[in-house]
Every structure is written in structure tokens, then in C-alpha cells.
Amino acid sequence: xxxxxxxxxxxxxxxxxxxxxxxxxxxxxxxxxxxxxxxxxxxxxxxxxxxxxxxxxxxxxxxxxxxxxxxxxxxxxxxxxxxxxxxx
Numbered sequence: 001x002x003x004x005x006x007x008x009x010x011x012x013x014x015x016x017x018x019x020x021x022x023x024x025x026x027x028x029x030x031x032x033x034x035x036x037x038x039x040x041x042x043x044x045x046x047x048x049x050x051x052x053x054x055x056x057x058x059x060x061x062x063x064x065x066x067x068x069x070x071x072x073x074x075x076x077x078x079x080x081x082x083x084x085x086x087x088x
Contacts, residue, residue, distance in 0.1 A: 012047040
């Protein structure tokens with residue numbers, strides 16, 4: 001397997017096998033190269049931009065809106081529906 005990144009074009013190339021293949025765009029800007037029923041590689045356009053957007057989604061503050069109150073720092077245990085408190 002070979003992985004190459006073109007910093008100027010912002011394209012990531014992943015070659016699983018070095019054989020002739022046909023590229024099909026499976027998602028906007030993401031191409032899968034296949035030969036019959038076998039995947040030969042993947043090409044991702046705007047890789048850095050996509051990666052940074054993905055990274056931002058998982059590095060921000062956690063969404064604690066749907067957690068039980070006892071799992072959220074700063075909320076009083078009295079609000080929790082779990083009795084007795086599993087954290088005590």
C-alpha cells in the first residue's frame with residue numbers, strides 16, 4: 001500500500017494495489033478506484049479542509065445536554081433520576 005499527499009493540490013492518494021482501475025466518485029470529492037470487485041485505491045480531494053472540519057467536530061467542548069445530571073460537572077445530584085447515586 002502506498003499513501004501520498006499533494007500539499008499544493010490538497011489531495012490524498014491511497015493506492016492499495018498497483019493495477020489498472022476505474023475511479024468512481026462515491027461522495028462529492030472522494031473517489032474509489034476499483035478493478036472488477038476489488039478496491040485498488042482511494043483519492044480524497046480537499047483532504048486538509050475535510051480533515052480540519054472533521055477534527056473541529058470532535059475537539060470542541062462536549063455536549064452535555066443529554067447526559068444525566070450526575071454525569072455533568074456542576075449539576076447538583078438532587079436533579080438526578082438515578083437513586084441511589086451511582087457516583088457516591
